[in-house]
Amino acid sequence: MSHTEPAAGATDAPVLEVRGLRKSFGDHTVLKSIDLTVRRGQVVALIGPSGSGKTTVLRCLNGLEVPDAGTVEVAGEVRVDFAAAPSRGQLAALRDRSAMVFQHYNLFPHRTVLENIIEGPVQVQRRRRAEAEAEALSLLGRVGLADKRDSYPFELSGGQQQRVGIVRALALRPQLLLFDEPTSALDPELVGDVLTVIKELADEGWTMLIVTHELAFARQVANEVIFMDGGVVVERGHPDTVLRAPRQERTKQFVDRLLNPF
Amino acid sequence: MSVNWDLVWSSLGPMLIGAIQGTIPLALASFVLGLVLALAVALMRLSRYRVVAAIARAYVSIIRGTPLLVQLFVIFYGLPSIGVTISPWPSAIIAFSLNVGGYAAEVIRAAILSVPKGQWEAGHTIGMSRRQTLVRVILPQAARVSVPPLSNTFISLVKDTSLASLILVTELFRQAQQVAAFSQEFMLLYLEAAVIYWIICLVLSSGQSLLEKRLGRYVAH
Numbered sequence: 001m002s003h004t005e006p007a008a009g010a011t012d013a014p015v016l017e018v019r020g021l022r023k024s025f026g027d028h029t030v031l032k033s034i035d036l037t038v039r040r041g042q043v044v045a046l047i048g049p050s051g052s053g054k055t056t057v058l059r060c061l062n063g064l065e066v067p068d069a070g071t072v073e074v075a076g077e078v079r080v081d082f083a084a085a086p087s088r089g090q091l092a093a094l095r096d097r098s099a100m101v102f103q104h105y106n107l108f109p110h111r112t113v114l115e116n117i118i119e120g121p122v123q124v125q126r127r128r129r130a131e132a133e134a135e136a137l138s139l140l141g142r143v144g145l146a147d148k149r150d151s152y153p154f155e156l157s158g159g160q161q162q163r164v165g166i167v168r169a170l171a172l173r174p175q176l177l178l179f180d181e182p183t184s185a186l187d188p189e190l191v192g193d194v195l196t197v198i199k200e201l202a203d204e205g206w207t208m209l210i211v212t213h214e215l216a217f218a219r220q221v222a223n224e225v226i227f228m229d230g231g232v233v234v235e236r237g238h239p240d241t242v243l244r245a246p247r248q249e250r251t252k253q254f255v256d257r258l259l260n261p262f
Numbered sequence: 263m264s265v266n267w268d269l270v271w272s273s274l275g276p277m278l279i280g281a282i283q284g285t286i287p288l289a290l291a292s293f294v295l296g297l298v299l300a301l302a303v304a305l306m307r308l309s310r311y312r313v314v315a316a317i318a319r320a321y322v323s324i325i326r327g328t329p330l331l332v333q334l335f336v337i338f339y340g341l342p343s344i345g346v347t348i349s350p351w352p353s354a355i356i357a358f359s360l361n362v363g364g365y366a367a368e369v370i371r372a373a374i375l376s377v378p379k380g381q382w383e384a385g386h387t388i389g390m391s392r393r394q395t396l397v398r399v400i401l402p403q404a405a406r407v408s409v410p411p412l413s414n415t416f417i418s419l420v421k422d423t424s425l426a427s428l429i430l431v432t433e434l435f436r437q438a439q440q441v442a443a444f445s446q447e448f449m450l451l452y453l454e455a456a457v458i459y460w461i462i463c464l465v466l467s468s469g470q471s472l473l474e475k476r477l478g479r480y481v482a483h
Contacts, residue, residue, distance in 0.1 A: 153480075
């Protein structure tokens, strides 16, 4: 699988640099100047209450939302300053370097598992079909779904669909993987399978930004945890600090409530 | 009342010829052209450009707000007075296509809107352009949703083609009229025409079921 594994070395080179990211929807300001750095091979977990803006951050990075201001730089190759409206080419360049895994999987229901995975490589990246299929099958095998290649998404459980969603993202050979609450839509007993896959990716050195409510998972996998609330970063640091001994009162309240819901 | 079976039998030939050479090709050609037009109008209605959307909305409003018979007469009997003369067949095809275009545009627009927004986003995140996402992701899913309502449109159209008899197109109903006028057996011949229309529509309905099954293979049952 050497062709899909991220380049080794240069572990401290930033894959993602975000400065002063702002976004409003009408009168409602969702992001008030967010700064963010993710270095090669790092896993950063973005946590916070709903409405804190964490999902919007991801969506801005993948061009699903256009920020009002700020700069985003990916892999030192693409730098977009949103002070001016970005061109389609700039948004496409951002998307080319990152891949998104959605909360609700968003697989294409009219295509088989294999077709879902090779759609981007073949249709967008213009790679040879045979090569894309071979790579897709080997990735499917790694998440334990090789026998589902010809199934349609509706024939799969939520956990299986999300693993296909992850493979679809990996098949694009991105520099950066973005996860938007990848386990929030799953039945509790299926969460583990998906988290195991993500943890394996982390161990392999993939660079990832993960929006999640799974604090135990974040503590185990992330190099850094960022707590957002009200469109700002309230606290960031080592998972043990942020999740166990937060400095900010708001972080403490949030973490306590997730750990002790009753 | 005894049925004049000889007349039924002898009129069947002209009526079937009317169906095969008139009704069916007229309906098919108008439906295909109408669908192409409808897709364009539906996309215009979904356009970000307000003028484009407004033009499409006005078109749909005019088509749906006026009787098909009036549309047909304007084209065939009205246009010559401003120097545009179109023969019966092209007039009928133009009128029916425009009509299907207006109704089917709303069906297609609704079907496109019924595809979850996440599908557009999934297309974009794997790097597809809007156009690619539309063609490869959205329209195939919209097609499945629109089969039942578009079948309705098509079946209505098959029956509406009988209006073309009023602009001198030789089709099923006009054949029935002519035999009826000659033989004075109105009840018999119009019922016979009705049965033939019904059979055509039965065939179309079973075609609809097959198509729904084929397009529904990727949906949970």
